[in-house]
Amino acid sequence: MVDKQKKIETGLLIAWAIALIATLGSLYFSEIRMYIPCELCWIQRIFMYPLAITLAIASVKKDSIQVIYTLPLSLIGMGFSAYHYMLEKIPALSTRAEACGIIPCNYEYINWFGFITIPFLALIAFSAISFIMIWILKVSKE
Template identity: 60%
Template sequence: MDKKIENLLLTAFAAALIAMLGSLYFSEVKQYEPCVLCWYQRIIMYPMAVILGIAAVKKDASIAIYTLVLSGIGILTSLYHYSLQKVDFLYNTAPSCGRVPCTGEYINWLGFITIPFLALTAFIVIFISSILLLKTTRENKK
C-alpha cells in the first residue's frame, strides 16, 4: 500500500477524532449546551471518526467517496452556522433555532475562531484528504 494513502487516511481520521473529542470536551467538560446546528455537525462528524478509524486500520482508501460527500455537507452546514455568527445581516435576521441560539459564541478566540469555525476546519481537512485519496488511488490504478 502506498504510504501517501496511509498518511491521508490518518490525517482525515485525526481531524475527525480531534473534532469529535473537542466537541465532547466543550459539551461534557465545559458544559456548553450545543445548539441545533452544532448537533447537525456532530451527526455528520461522529460517524466519520468511526469509519475513518476503521479505514485507517484496514488501509481502505475506498472510503474516500463517502467521506468526501459527508464532509462536503459538513462544510456547508458549518459555513452557514459560522456565517450566522459573524455576518451582521445573517446574525440580525437569524431564526430562533431552539433552546440555545445558533448565533451564540461560547468561544471567540482571536476574534474569529468559534466552535463552528473549528468544525469547518476539520471538515475541510477531511474533504481535501478525501479528494487526494481519490486522486492517488486513481493514479495507482494506471
C-alpha cells in the same frame, strides 16, 4: 505502487486524527465545559461523529474505497459549518439565528482572536478532511 499506498495510508490516518480531535473537542465543550449545543451544532455532530468511526476503520484496513463514503459526509458537514459560521459573523444573517432553539445559533461560546469560534473549528476540520479525501481520490487514480 508501494509509495502510493503509503501516501494513501498516511492521508487516511491524518484524516482520522482530525475527525477524532474534532469529535473529542465537541464532547469536551458539551460534557466538560457544559456548553449546550445549538441546533446547527447537533447537525454538524451528526456528520462528524461517523467520520471518526469510518476513517478509523479505513485507516486500520488501509482501505481507500472509504473515501467514497466519507467525502459526502465531510462536504455536507462543511456546508453546515460554513452556514453556521456566517450566522455568527454576518450581522444581516445573525438576526435570523436568534430563534434557532434553546441556544441561539449565533451565540459564541468561544471567540478566540476575534474569529475562531466552535463552528469555525468544525469548518476547518471538515475542510481538511474533504481536502485529504479529494487528494486520496487523485492519488489512487494515478
